[in-house]
Structure formats: C-alpha cells, structure tokens
Amino acid sequence: MPKGQPSRVPDDGLTTRQRRNRPLLMVHTGDGKGKSSAAFGLALRGWNQGWRIGVFQFVKSAKWRIGEQTVLERLGRLHEETGEGGPVEWHKMGSGWSWSRKQGDEVDHASAAVEGWHEITRRLAEERHDLLILDEFTYPMGWGWVDVDEVVDVLTHRPGHQHVVITGRRADPRLIDAADLVTEMAKVKHPMDAGQKGQRGIEW
Amino acid sequence: MPKGQPSRVPDDGLTTRQRRNRPLLMVHTGDGKGKSSAAFGLALRGWNQGWRIGVFQFVKSAKWRIGEQTVLERLGRLHEETGEGGPVEWHKMGSGWSWSRKQGDEVDHASAAVEGWHEITRRLAEERHDLLILDEFTYPMGWGWVDVDEVVDVLTHRPGHQHVVITGRRADPRLIDAADLVTEMAKVKHPMDAGQKGQRGIEW
Secondary structure, X not given: OOOOOOOOOOOOOOXXXXXXXXXXXXXXXXXXXXHHHHHHHHHHHHHHOOOOEEEEEOOOOOOOOHHHHHHXXXXXXXXXXXXXXXXXXXXXXXXXXXXXXXXXXXXXXXXXXXXXXXXXXXXXXXXXXXXXXXXXXXXXXXXXXXXXXXXXXXXXXXXXXXXXXXXXXXXXXXXXXXXXXXXXXEEEEOHHHHOOOOOOOXXX | OOOOOOXXXXXXXXXXXXXXXXXXXXXXXXXXXXXXXXXXXXXXXXXXXXXXXXXXXXXXXXXOOHHHHHHHHHHHHHHHHHOOOOOEEEEEOOOOOOOOOOOHHHOOHHHHHHHHXXXXXXXXXXXXXXXXXXXXXXXXXXXXXXXXXXXXXXXXXXXXXXXXXXXXXXXXXXXXXXXXXXXXXXXXXXXXXXXXXXXXXXXX
C-alpha cells in the first residue's frame, strides 16, 4: 500500500510524531487465507527493526505453523549469535504452554487458553515484547473461554509501545471497535472448492 | 485456517495426491493491508521447505519493503552458509532491475515492467524457482504495460511445479479466473482514517 496522507487530522492533542509512533492494535479476520501469514510477514519487518517478537498461538495442534515457527525461531537464534534483528519467543498452546507444567493429555483447552491470556497480561504489564502476535486468539474469545471485555480493557490500557496483532475468524465487534487497524481477509476462491486438499508449504 | 475437506471432488482425472500437489497460482488483492505481508509469510514457509524463492517487486521506490528484503536475503545467505532452507533471490524494479544495465534516471517504468515480465517468463520456462512472488504486479497489468492475456497464458501453461503469488489492488478479472486461490484483503479500519501516518516496522 502506498504511503498516503491521513484523511483528517484528529483533535487529540498529539503531535504528528506522537501520533505516528502510537503503538497499534491490529486485527486480521475473515474467512480467507493470509491472516496469520500477514502477521508473520509483519514479524519479519519487526525483527529487522530489532523488535522483541512474541508469538502466542492459541491452537490445539503442535504441528500447526511449524514452518513459520522454525524460521522465526531461527531468526531469534541468529539474533543471539550475531546481534542482528531482535529476539523471538514462540509459544504455542498445543498440548500445554511451554512455560506450564501441565502437558499432554491432562490439558483442558479452555483452561490453557485462560492461562495463555494471563501470561500475555503479565507480559504486557512488564513490556516484554515490541510486537505480540496472538495467533487464532479470536477463537477462545468467541467461545467465551476468555472474557472479551477484559481482553479489550487490558489491550486498550497496555503501557509503553507494544504493537499487538490478533488473528482469526469472527473477531468480536468489541475487539474491532478497540483496534486501530482491521483487515478482513475474504475468500474469493480457494483450491478446496475445486477439490484440492491442502499441501505442504502452502497450508503448513 | 483449519485443514478441511474439499467441498466437492472434481472429475479431472487426477488422483488426490496429484491434485493436492498441483502448483498454485495465488492472488492477494483488495484495498486492505497484508497482501504482500501474507506473500512473504508464505515465503517463510516455503524457505523452510527448501524451496527456491524468487521475489520480483514491481515498485518504483528502492526503499519499499526493505525490511522484508533484508530478512529474506539474510535467509538466502543462511542457506548458502549452512544448507538450511532454500535459496532466495530478490529483484526489485526500483530504478532498474538488478540484472539490467539500465539504471537510475534513464529508466522508463513501463519498459522496466515489460523487461521484468520477460525475465519472469524465461525463469518460468527454465523452472528456476519453486515459489515466485510477483509483488504489486497487478499495477503494470492494470496500466496496460504488460498484456493481461499473455500473462494469464504464460502462467496457466507454466511447466513443472512452480507456485506463483501475485499481489496488488484491482486484480484483473481474467487473472482472478485463472487463479487457484484468491484472497481479498479488505480494509475495515486503518490508522490513517484516524489521522495516523505510516510508521517504521508497520508500513515499511
């Protein structure tokens, strides 16, 4: 998208620079592909700026997005080895979060989602990351596992300069209201409609 | 997006495996953000599969997407150094393509776009890449600098197993017809609407 001029200048008492550098709450929603890929594309850019990247995947399968995880964690190790870019942490719910003692069959997904959200709340308070990607987080919000009003409140009042991207279908209207940037990825055409199943490198 | 079942099985004489592994022509269009970021997110996954990635940026500014370029080229060097992932080539039109002798002020953008497309045609015939990203390529198509029917013909008949992603607004209906996967990134809300200009790490 070409860099443009804002369509109006708001009466919010901020200078252009303050407004420009305001941290963003971004939502990628809709039924089409690219919601998470676009978030990880943004992580590339952020890593290159030296940002501390934190990915929190609210998914059940540990295999999901293994390609992106491998590469972003590799970039994190590159940062440790050479100082290039920024540090990367990738946590997935899968069969229990990596910081949790609960693993495998004993995990209750609703409780795990709540635990993930509590950890994110703590990290936001501590300003641990410059970019947080809460991948597929609309689902635990939609299923009522985490309280939408609480999520919106915590995100709206997060301190410092922390960008947050939330991905997933059916984003709650309250989240969309609170967000600065919302893109809907709409499915125009998908190979599954023509009988083609997902394939390596494209879907995972 | 969860892995699903196809909604119907086509009568195309292909086995499920053949159909699954069919190379895809993908289009990311629409007025919203994330079209290119999602393509570069896909490149992460492809790189991790060892794919040979080729990015061709049909943009005028050499500064555009410098973050993504830096990181993907870094991954390309990592491949050369360690054998991890796959090789990466990134070419941008900017003030002349890197393979061209014409540089700087003498560049005519329409001619440069045609030259870029001819190079891509040659590379497709030679099967030089496993994933080609033609970033912002809808614009030279829309401006009539390259012939849409020719582009669709070359892409439809490309040999081997080459995935292609084309990004940009206002994709031609003939391109959408020919594509296997089309996502429209629709703008629901953008910070510029609230008077916020683009910022480092988010827009570039």
